[in-house]
Amino acid sequence: MMTGGIVADERPATAVPRGEAVTFPGGLTISNYVMPNGTRAYCIEIQLGEPSGYMSEAGRVREMPGRSGKFHSWGDVNGMRQINYLMDGPGQCKDAWTAAAVQLTIWRMRENFKAGNPFLNAKIDTLQRSAKGRALIAASDALTTEARREAKAPGSPQKVTGKLVIAPDPAGKAGKYRVAYPAGTRDLSVRGGVFLRTGTATVDVADTGASARYVQAAPGARKIEVTGSWRTQGTRGWEPIIDIYNTSTASGAVGQRLAVATGRSNGTHARGRFDTVARTIPPPFADPDAASQAQASAEIGGTMRDTLIVTEMQDTRARIWPDAVADFTAYLEPVAGSVKYGPDWEPLLGEPHMVQARDPETQELLWTELPGRGPIPGGSGASDDTGDSVERDDGAPGGAVGDEGGDASVRTGDGSPPRREPLMEERRDPLVWSAEEIANMSAAQRCVAQPVYREGGIVVSRVGEYHTKPVTVRSAGTVNWVERIRSGGRTVHQGKCGAANERTAIEQPGVTTAAVPSVMLGEVVTDVATVTGRFAPNASYSLRFEAYRAAESEVGEPLCAPGNRIFRSERLPVEGPGEVTSPGFVARWEHGTQIWWVETLYWETPAGPKALHRGACGLETETSVVGRPEVSTLAPETAVVGDRIGDTAMVTGDVKSSSDARWELTFAAYRGPTASHETPGSEVVGQALEPAELDDNPGKADSPGKKSLNEDQNNEVPLCTPENLLFETAATPVTGPGKYRSEEHTVPFDWIGTVWWVETLWLIEGEERIPVSVGECGAVDEATVISGPELSTRASAVAAIGEAMEDVAEITGELSQRDGVSHELVFEGYRGVASEGATSAALCVPENEIFKTDPIAITQAGEYTSSEVTALPEYGDTVWWVAVLLQRSDGNVVELARGTCGDPSETTTIQPPRVRTESAGTVTLGEELYDAAIVEGRLGKRAGVSFRVTFTAYAEGADGVLACVPDRVIESLSDFEGVPVSGPGRYTSKRTVTTAEHVGAGGFVETLLMRENDQDYIVHVGECGAASERFTVSAIPPVETRPESPDRPALPPAPLAMTGGAVILPALLGAGLLLLLGLAIGWGVIVRRESQRKEE
Missing domain, CATH: 2.60.40.3930 (Immunoglobulin-like)
Structure with missing residues (x-):
């Protein structure tokens, strides 16, 4: 059978018969198929026909092939491995039920257990309709779980990591060694010996696990070497590979492909060789060799020692002398003039004698002690027991009393030094070698003439090194060591004095x-x-x-x-x-x-x-x-109010900030003599500090050629005191040489004059702040001259009601041009009192403020005119102007200049008009009734400003009292619309024909109004009940009760009643209220009549 892929040339095979089968309700039969060799095969293409015809090989594959237009190929690695497992194990048990479950699982697994294949879905649907079918689905699920758990890939073989170990025979047999090997060892081989079990140099140990074999060394061999090889096999498992066969149906159509398991893999093997291990075979026993090596050099105060070295002779093992003991002797070579030493390396002393005592450190002579003091040396300082200088009880350096550097403060009554006596002590001087003694000795005698150290009883029991104890070196020179070994009362080794390897050179x-x-x-x-x-x-x-x-x-x-x-x-x-x-x-x-x-x-x-x-x-x-730093400073020469000023310090020299020493600069500004707030004083105090140790800081000392600003003016010493301190800046950290700028301050108006700067360089050491450098008060380079703007004004002198009035301000001097600084001019108006002008009684406060103009932007000095302000009746007869120059910067508003309240040049007198009135007097029912107002004086004539006079008639009450209240208004006789007033003249109200409802007595009240911007202002309100404003409407003509006497001239007509006069603000306000009340009543009457008319 081919492996690795689909075979291109399919060869026909015999028909494949159906194997174990299970039939379910609904006519569904599921079975496997039997290959010619008896292996069970399973269908992998559910939608195709039953493979009852012929079949042919399609090859060994890792992926189930697809069919065009029907389904895709499928090659999930885990799924293919699990199908291989199912067909190889459960699928070959020849159990019909298990075979049906395997077949169903393969169909479902190929579809990834999803409902994407309608042919599979139909079969699943048929199975789910019966308990038997559902049981098969459950069996398929169980097989799936089993396959996922058990279908493991073949494992790789493990490398043997153990090593071969050669150890001496546990029983102690000479030349016999035990060779241990780990599991997996296949064979062993030895060089320099044979394996005892086989008598050969190689042995096969396969399948014996971890064990050991014994080796016998060959005669005369000095070393044996063992090596070997190992072999391991990986664990078995299932590969994701199956065999595929093409089939046809009984009619010759394409049938389902069949799959056959490739079965469980045996896994791979691993091979390797062990590292060669060796064991040296010890040589024969013999007496050891002995040598010595002294410490080559040492220092006074250090230590030295000698070393005995016992080693084995070549190609032998040492046989140590029985009861061997070693001893060492150190000899210091004598030198002419050097001190003689005894066996304990202490100086050999001569006969005692009396001498003057000396300080052990300075070697100065000591004298008799003064009362309360210890021994006084003849030099400039006493010493403690370590040779270090000490201080006297009073903290001053100790000194001898006498002529040689003594304490000059210690004197007798006549001023002469007191007597002193030498401090004597018993002394034994060390003996020294003479040149004659040394010359009379041979070289061998000189080598052993002065033993200074001896040590014995050192047991020699093995090969190795044996050391003397560390010997403290007490003097300079050359030490020769001699070692000796004795055993059983005899000397078995003796060193030679003067040997180069037994010499120690001592230096300081x-x-x-x-x-x-x-x-x-x-x-x-x-x-x-x-x-x-x-x-x-x-x-x-x-x-x-x-x-x-x-x-x-x-x-x-x-x-x-x-x-x-x-x-x-x-x-x-x-x-x-x-x-x-x-x-x-x-x-x-x-x-x-x-x-x-x-x-x-x-x-x-x-x-x-x-x-x-x-x-x-x-x-x-x-x-x-x-190193110490130096500071120089330079302040701005001039500045303007509103500018920001600061001082600049240049720090030079050695300066560096650290955790132990920090540097800071502070700057203080003081009002100079030309400022308006001079304060006398006598010296620099407060923030102006004296620098620490001025003698060590010559750069800041006063110089005869350097004068301050004030000294140049009036030869007075400049003063920088708390009384004339303007401000002091926060500390500016100084991290190194360079230029440092102080905090900047905005210049207010009251700083005009001279400002003196004083800088202070501070050194901060822990909690202490030391002013190490303080600037000079009044130095020319540290003076800033401050200037500011000035303001002068002139306002309109006279204005009539309704006329425009204005103020003109002239600004001189400099304005700050700093970015972010702007200036503006505002004109304020206050209701004044003419009699208080130009006096201290003039008051301009919010309570009497009557207007404020919009700000005018100011960019430079010059003349600026306010916006026009209409003279209103409510302003009274006197207006005081106040011009205010403002400066805006950094969100703040500062007033630079303000005019004087009540200044005559800033006073505008307002002239109100005068109004007289006369009514028609007494009229008879049916006659016309009206009122007349005579306006005198000036009225403002400006576009947008107009005047009008209105007339209101009031009825007299039954009690004969005329009250000008809303419920007494006679609307038909009143002229609420009024008459336009264009200037001085006579203005008559509307003429009304009297009727029966008018019969009775009453009076008129005239009101002069000014209108501007659709707003009315009351200029004048007549007097209620004025005689010239009374009228009477009679039902019958009046009867002459007293004829005029011919011989008695007629009285001149009475002058018109004056209902106006000087405009007094309270009267105007009261009249205004009455007018508004009358208008409201009139409006109410009209509304009532309209409602009555509607009811009729």
Whole structure:
């Protein structure tokens, strides 16, 4: 049978018969088919006919082929593997029910268990109609679950990772070795021996699992080597591959293709070889060889030792001497002039004698102690037990009393130094080697003349190294070691004194130093010591670093004493040659401009530290220069009100911000002498601070050639005090050299004059703020002259009611041209009192404000005229103008200038008209009744402004009292429409013919109105009940009761009653209210009559 794909040349085969079958209700029969070899085959194309005819091979495939126009090919990998499993296992059990379930599962699986195939859907529908059919579907589901669980792909073979292991025979038989191997081993082979079981160099161990075989080494062999091979097989499984056969129906038509399982795969194999393993066969026993190797070099204070090396002889195994013991002796070569040492490496001392005591560190002579003090050395400083300088109780440097650098404050009553006596002590000086002694000895004698260390009893029990204990080195020179081994009372090995490999050279370490050459305030300053020489592992050295503020002694030499010491480190361990960096400290202002370092090298002994080296004071390489910054400033020379001004500082020199030293600049502005708010004072206080240590900051000191602005004007010392402080800016961080700009402030009007700037450079060290540089008050470069605009005005002098009036403002001076700054001019009007003009009683407040013009944008100095304002009756007789110059910037409005309230040039007098009236008097029923108003004076004549006089008639009450109230209005006699008034003259109301309803007494009230922009303003309201405004309507003509006497001249006619007069605001307001009330009543009467007319 072909594999790998569809066979192109199909060969016909015999017809395939039906196998196991199950019939279901509805006439549905499901079965498999029997191949010629008895294998059960299954249909894979449900919609085609029964394969009852002939068949032919289609090949071995990984994908079920499709048919054009019927269905697509299908090759799901997991599905194909599961179909292979179902046909190979359950499908071959020859059980009809299982065969039907397998067939149904294959059909469903090809359709991915979806209802996409109508032929399959029809069969499923038939099955679901019967319990038997539903049971088959359930069996198909169970087979699907089983196939998904069990149909696994063939597993890859696992590589053998175990190794071959050769071990000596557990029983201890010489030359016999056990070879262990892991499972999967196929064969083993050995070189240098044979396998005991077979007597051959190879052995087959396949299928034995993990086990072992024994090997016997060949005589004379020094090594055996074993190797082998392994083989493993992968796990079995099902590939996604099936065999396909083409079929035909009984009529010869195309039938369903049949599928046959390819079955379970045996998996693949893996092969490999083990790495060769070897085992060395030990040589025969013999006496060992012995040699020694001393430590080549050591340092004073360190340690040294010798080493005995026991090794096997070539091609043998060592047979250690019985009860072997080793001992070592160290000999220090004598040198002329050097100290003699005993066996414990301590100096050999001569006879005792008395000498003056010396300081153990400085070697200065000690003198008798003063009361309350310890021994006083003859130099410039006392020392503690470690050789370090100490301070006196009062904190000053310790000093000797006497002529040599002593404390000048210690004197007797006459001022002379007190007497002092040497401090004596008993001393035994070390013995030293003389050249003569050395010359009288042979080389061998000199080598063993001075033993300084001996150690014995070291048991030698095996091959290896044997060391002496670490020996503390106490002096310089050369040490020769001699080792010896004894066994059973005899010497089996003896070293030779002077051998090159048994020599230890002892040196004293050297120290060179280099401090940080320059540092900024706030930076960490350190010193670096380079230690040279060789160090033993057990050497114990230490270094101490001290720093001093640069100072000089009385004779001008560098001074490093407790009084000027600013730092002292702990003793730092020195592990060996190399660089040692001191602990750092932060350079601060108080440390001055130069720091001197001094290092001390100690040898740590059980008795305490011993100083081996101390650096000199004031060396150039041990000097750290502390840089300081300088500040120069430049303020703007001039500014205008509304400008924003600030100061600029240029910081130069060494400045850097850090966590230990931060820098800040603050700027303060003070009112100068030319400003309007001068305040006298005597010195700089408050924000103006003295710089710290001015002598160390010469750049800011006063210079004879530098004058302040005020000194140039009147030779007075400029003063910057809290009393004339304008503002102080917030701190500006300074991070390095460069230009720094202060906060800017907007200049208000009251700063006009001179502003003095003073800058302060602050150093912040922890919680302390140090003013290290303060600017000069009144310096020319730190003065800003402030100027601003001025305002003068003139308003209309006189205006009639209704006329236009205006104000003119002239602006002189400079205006700020800063971006975002604008200026505008506003004219305000206030109701004034003529008698209070040009006096302090003039008041312009919101309560008497009567108008405000729209703002006029101002871009430059010049003359600006307000918009026209109509003189209204309600303004009274006097208007006070106030011009206001405003400045807008940053959302704020600032008043730069304001006119004076009540200024005569800013006063407009308003002249109201005068109105007189006369009524028709007494008329008889049927005659005409009217009123007349005589207008005098000026009226405003402008477009949009008009005047009108109206007349309202009121009836007298039954009590004979005339009350001008709404319910007394006589509408028919009133003239609410009024008469237009064009100027001075006589204006008559409408003439009304009296009727019976008019009989009685009454009076008129005239009202002069002004209209502008469709709004009426009351100019004048007549007096209620005025004699000239009374009228009477009689039913009969009046009867002359007293004839005129011919001899008595007639009285002149009475003048017309004056109902007007001076316009007084309260009267006008009252009259206005009456007029409005009358109009409302009239309107009410009209509405009532209209309603009555409608009812009729």
